[in-house]
Amino acid sequence: MNTSDPLRDLYADWSQVMADNPDMSMRLFRAIFDEWHQPTVEPENVTYKEEVIGGVPGIWCLPQGADTSRVLVYTHGGGFAVGSAASHRKLAAHVAKTLSVTSFVLDYRRAPEHPHPAQIEDGIAVIEALIDSGIQPENLTTIGDSAGGNLAVAIPLALIQQNKPVPGRVIAFSPWLDMENKGKTLETNLDTDALITPELLAGMIAGVLGDKTEPTNPLANPLYADFTGFPRLYINAGSVEALLDNAERLNERAKAAGVDVTLSIGENQQHVWPFLAGRSELVDQELQRIREWYGAS
Template sequence: MTTTQSTSPVSKTSADPLYALYADWAQIIANTPDLTMRLFRAIFDEWHQPTKEPEDVTYREEVVGGVPGIWTLPVGADTSQVLLYTHGGGFAVGSAASHRKLAGHLAKAIGITAFVLDYRRAPEHPHPAQIEDGVAVFKALVERGIKPADITTIGDSAGGNLAIAIPLALREAGEPLPGRVIAFSPWLDMENKGETLVTNIESDALITVPLLEGMIAGVLGGKTAPNNPLANPLYADFTGFPRLYVNAGGDEALLSDATRVADKARAAGVDVTLNVVEGQQHVFPFSAGRTAEADAEIAAIAAWYRG
């Protein structure tokens, strides 16, 4: 397992566009107790704002395996390799539109394509609908001739959970696995037992335990146990799991989810790289094109992918 601790001069200041966005969201949520799901989703569709539009990348909407989404298509990309990107947002908010620019930066840095899923969201569609959609897209890509080893499941926050859970579900079904898994600030713990939910709660500009509790209730729907390995991969068996890259911001409340899953996968013999960047917020690569930390992380992921 490779673990790196990077330092950053940016912390809790307006110099970090992602921190500023999160602080604004947190204020809106705190001041609007009757916030409807429609407006909640509209707010989180602003997630793309800190991300600079990547140059030389085009987009195309398509339905793959019955699941709508957006292709990110860098000029000259190798179309035989695909990032299967599952967006974050507590399984309830976020969308392909809010994450297409981030996926575009990653695809461009690696030199391949990405498909960002608009998977079914909770609470209308509780677990395991999101995993089922990811598995459907994976199998459809394989049916199109993409080799399983040339598909990477990747996602952030709740989407990082899905990036890990989709290969677990594929293994359970006896299907081939992706070649790599990348999880940005994965939200895995459906029991809220992480120590950084306490130690980092003041430095995290967005995450609160009540926010997580509401999203847990929505996705589990009172029917899925919080220790179900496909809902909470901290309980999963990682034997035979693909190469895994995990990152997190040093200031975020979900940091211990990233460190715990890295430790668990390493104990099972998985090739794991963990990168924690100090002073950074939840899913800090969202500042791609605007902060040195985000750009360096995307470059590091591209190098890891090719390694």
């Protein structure tokens, strides 16, 4: 059995670089996290196109033969501060190809230069522009990983608050939701997670919330949100990651509000394990589960 895990190896390398360079500039921090695509195999028969939608730049992932009336609006992870459309386009393309739809990966404004709620505002701008272009709201899916998983959940919550059309589905990979930084698996999975530490998260929380947004604000921390009327929701996480309980608590909160929610836990998998797309049989199986979930109504 092949036990190699290029994602875990990448995280371990980043962790070492961060430990060796505690005063690293944001410029270098972002450059390192743009390596996030490396464990992902380039999907075949997908083309990419850069475009600005609703004032927000990003990258289209266009699988051959995809249904262009259906769009995944992908918000990348990276603590709201790092990561990019470039670092996540291959992952977004794998999901889009599996579902036979298109995906637009946002280069939303990042913290700390642009604190909360700039990221949510950018997501709403893209969704409204896509609807204005003729895409039906029910054919839109917000999807994201880590901090982007937070945004994939928070953007529909904000749309519900504003009485605006809401996407038909939401997909969250290893969502990072707890801005109070006190989830139990931050302690119990600390030794098995190759990347996430409470200290790393604390710095990112300070960057995105600043001194203006409370860590219990429901649009910053959806664990405090009212999920009444929320779309169908698919959540996954890795069993050994420090943010596992964020996914579990989201599942419980959504279920209590009557949301149609599915939770999938990848055994022995790291943070945002779908990054192993094209390289892992477990991820292949997970993408097929998402395909079945997406097609069900």
